[in-house]
Amino acid sequence: MKKIDEKKRILVAVIIFSVLILGSLGISSVSSDDSPRMVSFEPYDYHTYQEMTELLQNLALNHSDIMSLSSIGRTYQGRDIWMVKLSDNVTQEEEEPGVLFMGAHHGNEKPSFEVCIYFIEYMIENYGNSSLGEVREVFDNTQIYVVPMVNPDGVEAETRKNAAPNHGPFGKSKEITSYGVNLNRNYDDLWFLYYILPVQYGLFFTMEDSSFNYRGPRPFSENETQAIKEFADSHNISASISYHTYGEIIFFPWMHSTQPTRDEALYLSIGENISEMNHYYLYAGETHLIPRFGGTLGSSENWLYREHGIIAFLIELGTQHVPTNSETIQNLCQTHSRINLYMCQRALTIESEKQRAHL
Ligand SMILES: [Zn+2]
Numbered sequence: 001m002k003k004i005d006e007k008k009r010i011l012v013a014v015i016i017f018s019v020l021i022l023g024s025l026g027i028s029s030v031s032s033d034d035s036p037r038m039v040s041f042e043p044y045d046y047h048t049y050q051e052m053t054e055l056l057q058n059l060a061l062n063h064s065d066i067m068s069l070s071s072i073g074r075t076y077q078g079r080d081i082w083m084v085k086l087s088d089n090v091t092q093e094e095e096e097p098g099v100l101f102m103g104a105h106h107g108n109e110k111p112s113f114e115v116c117i118y119f120i121e122y123m124i125e126n127y128g129n130s131s132l133g134e135v136r137e138v139f140d141n142t143q144i145y146v147v148p149m150v151n152p153d154g155v156e157a158e159t160r161k162n163a164a165p166n167h168g169p170f171g172k173s174k175e176i177t178s179y180g181v182n183l184n185r186n187y188d189d190l191w192f193l194y195y196i197l198p199v200q201y202g203l204f205f206t207m208e209d210s211s212f213n214y215r216g217p218r219p220f221s222e223n224e225t226q227a228i229k230e231f232a233d234s235h236n237i238s239a240s241i242s243y244h245t246y247g248e249i250i251f252f253p254w255m256h257s258t259q260p261t262r263d264e265a266l267y268l269s270i271g272e273n274i275s276e277m278n279h280y281y282l283y284a285g286e287t288h289l290i291p292r293f294g295g296t297l298g299s300s301e302n303w304l305y306r307e308h309g310i311i312a313f314l315i316e317l318g319t320q321h322v323p324t325n326s327e328t329i330q331n332l333c334q335t336h337s338r339i340n341l342y343m344c345q346r347a348l349t350i351e352s353e354k355q356r357a358h359l
Helices: 002-032 049-062 111-125 130-141 152-157 203-207 223-234 264-278 300-308 326-358
Strands: 067-074 080-086 098-102 143-147 165-167 176-179 237-245 249-251 311-317
Touching: 049 067, 049 080, 049 111, 049 152, 067 223, 080 111, 080 223, 098 111, 098 223, 098 326, 111 130, 111 143, 111 237, 111 311, 111 326, 130 326, 223 300, 237 300, 237 326, 249 264, 264 311, 264 326, 300 311, 311 326
Parallel strands: 098 143, 098 237, 237 311
Antiparallel strands: 067 080, 080 143, 165 176, 249 311
């Protein structure tokens, strides 16, 4: 017993001694330069539109065998809406399924474009990595399209809507009274329901041009939604994820009601796998009441699915609009790069799964 006590005493003494020595080292290093050594977490440095543009141009230049960069349209303020394509034989349109990833329909939801930019870099970096064979596999068998900033004017202004001027209440007056359209209300899907169920779909808030949910004067009135429409109309897309913040929720059509689509089983199967990866809540229809709580008309998800049968998800990232903690954003990017990769793998069988389900 005594021996153990002695050992304990020695151990305690050693610990105290070490703490003192280390402490004094710490103190001396602080006093040797005048700035206090406090633990500081630098806020995360989000890409600006310009920084993203330069990054994508450099990547496309240095990896022209597997990545191409093109502008699918221009915003009201004249910014290019960049589209990245990742695939083998990247300059050709192949018979491979397309997968579309989008960020920043809402400009002030910064992680939504950061996740897309990270995914592009992740895919390129791991193309030749034999331990990540699935990256190579999706490069070779799918055509991946990424629009990190659907709404670059909104990103630059840090606003939800785009920068189109609105002419008076309900878009009729000649005077510009406010700016911007909520792009994820501007797609051409079921606008007539605003008038049948005005309260449920917030008719006043979507027709009042100063509202943050202003839908625009008519479907596809905006350059940005027009660009996505023309792209989707002319390419073979099987699946899509559009990123937003925040809420840790996964949504899928119908976005305006709880009515299941005829692909509900497929949506659930993919959605549950995504949920297993990010632990987000999968918002599946529980009743058949119209509309669903917080239901929206004119979303890209509804339009992509109804018009082209694209299995389209919306993911509300994280727990804040614009988190500043680097680790938080890093985690969002890594997790959702894996989710995007899974979506590409799944895209290989989506068309045959749909056909089987519709028999
Ligand atoms: Zn959003």
